[in-house]
Amino acid sequence: MKRKKFSRATLLFGLMLVFLLSSCSFVRIQNVAVSTATVSVRVPDSGKTYVRTIRSGAIVDVFSSHGGSYTITMIESEEYINFLKDLRSEIERKLFSEGKTLTAEEVVRLTENLKQIDSSLEQTRLPGATCSGYVPDFDTVVVVISFDDFNANWSLSCSSGSSN
Amino acid sequence: MALGAGGYYAFSNGMINQREILNTIGMGTGEISIINIADEVLDTKLLRMDTESGSPETINNENIAPFDISGYGGIQPGIYELHITTPSGVPAGGVCRMTITSGDSLQFVAVPSGIAVSKEGMQAQSADDLDMSTSGLCR
Known part of the structure; x- marks a missing residue:
């Protein structure tokens, strides 16, 4: 039986692909407020802003192909x-x-x-309702959106993973 | 030396990030932004076409709700196809085959009548250049 040969380039490409795909990170946003929230999200791999509308109680994951700093801001x-x-x-x-x-x-x-x-x-950003954090490679960080009834303010809490 | 020190200061303080540095020296990645202003969820899929095996490889899938903005970042230079579909076929969607190079930034805006496409640093000359079904950006 003839064994299939892999070239060094194929192996290298495969390893690079595995590395690139596996260095992905996620920012997980959870809305614990009683109403729907709209947030803008800046993830490390994009210069553009993403926007997610998140229903009460829902959780949304935003993908980044690598780790780094992220920012979440409430939108009017x-x-x-x-x-x-x-x-x-x-x-x-x-x-x-x-x-x-x-x-x-x-x-x-x-x-x-x-x-x-x-x-x-x-x-369209709501002044003051923003937070930033650091999401490491291969990791997921959690952002919690809540509404402070007493002050009638949206509140964001960003977690950070260790950069080391 | 001053440039290096300035660069390090800017990087360590978050003023610039890894993506921006690599784009500046031509070793960066591309990105695609998709804005859904149609009335339906967009099903999008990014495929890499110039693979070692010769078979297309799915990079990622994204379902984008109406009035959400999403996309794909950190795209390695190469030849890709972006597939956009909707459950009812409105907008009609389609496939955009494009070559991504370091620092490229493409934007797709879906409305009920169709999908507009533009690229940073490139000025459209006619409406055909902006319509995904006819644009030279999608060949």
Whole structure:
């Protein structure tokens, strides 16, 4: 019987793949408040902001391909939804209805609006309701969202793993 | 030397991260951001096409709820396909085949009529460039 031979390159590639896939980290967000929360999440492997809407009692995992610093911020839900609805109307109308007749200037403006989504999201953040932490490679950290009824404030608690 | 010390200070204080440093020297990764402004959950899957075995390899799957923003970070340079589908077929979704290089940042925005795609540092010339079904970014 002929044995299958693996080249050194295949072995190296396999090991690298295993390393890359297994160095993944998770930020686990748990909403213990009685109402739905919308949060923006910055994970170590992305320069972009992710947004998750989390129902009361729900837990959501956000993946990062490696460890590092992360930040979670509460978002003013209504303002955020309205911003996205406005953007949807603009894309629907300009790109998919009037696309054939768009001028170069309108294309530039639409592209710019798409690129500014991240900075526009900044404006929907709730001041003060934010926390940061460190998620190590191969690890999961937990963030708890709660609502302080007495002060009528959202509260975020970020855990950190050891960087060593 | 001053540059090195400044870089170390910025890194140790969290002003820059590992991803930004590697992108600066051309040894970084790419990222894909997906914004779901359609009315349905988007099922997305990222496949690497240029594998040693020649068979596509699934990198990750993401189900993205309406009005959520998600994506894939830390993507090693290579050839990939992003598959986007919805249970009802609205938006129609589709496949975007793209070559990712260090520092690339692509953005997909799904609305009920279709999916818009753009890339940081690249200016669209026409509406076709922004529509995933016709864009040159997805070839």
